[in-house]
Amino acid sequence: MKIAKTDKIHIRGNINGNFNGSIIMDSCEIIVVAKSISTQSVDPFGKGVMDATALYADYFKWEGKEIAVVGDYYMTTTSTTSYGITIRVDLKNSATNDKVVGCDFKVNPSERISGNEKGVIIKGK
Numbered sequence: 391m392k393i394a395k396t397d398k399i400h401i402r403g404n405i406n407g408n409f410n411g412s413i414i415m416d417s418c419e420i421i422v423v424a425k426s427i428s429t430q431s432v433d434p435f436g437k438g439v440m441d442a443t444a445l446y447a448d449y450f451k452w453e454g455k456e457i458a459v460v461g462d463y464y465m466t467t468t469s470t471t472s473y474g475i476t477i478r479v480d481l482k483n484s485a486t487n488d489k490v491v492g493c494d495f496k497v498n499p500s501e502r503i504s505g506n507e508k509g510v511i512i513k514g515k
Contacts, residue, residue, distance in 0.1 A: 398427040400439055405449075413449055456514065463507035464489050466500050479503070481510060 393399065403418030430438030461481030469476045477495040482488060493512045503510055 393423050397423050397425060399423050400427050408449070411450075413446060458511055459491050459493075460509055460511045461491060463503050463510050466498065466503075468498065479510075479512065481512070484508070 400421040400423075401415070401418050402421050403415035406414045406416045408414055427439055429441040429444070430436060431440075431444065433440070459481065462484040464480040464482035464487075467478045467480070469478070477498045479493045479495060479499060480489045481491045481493070483490050491512075493514060
């Protein structure tokens with residue numbers, strides 16, 4: 391199959407995070423190559439085809455913004471690498487116990503969280 395620079399490619403896959411400012415998808419497959427493809431607004435629960443630029447804007451709209459999140463404490467992980475120490479606190483969905491938000495800290499907050507594992511509020515960007 392020859393793909394022209396002006397062709398649109400419909401790819402289906404699973405969002406698996408981001409790296410160096412790009413969204414990473416895995417388990418991808420090409421559905422169709424065409425001169426035009428109808429897209430829909432970004433909707434993680436929809437079955438339509440999303441425009442890559444709109445998905446990028448929606449995915450990264452919170453990056454660099456200061457927000458506060460509340461959740462139940464899951465765990466603290468400390469990693470030492472060649473570029474320093476990273477302290478990560480994960481919050482979970484209390485109904486499923488799945489990790490849902492990871493927060494990196496410069497100073498270990500474990501003592502402040504200990505005994506207050508429900509409804510932990512973390513503010514940062």
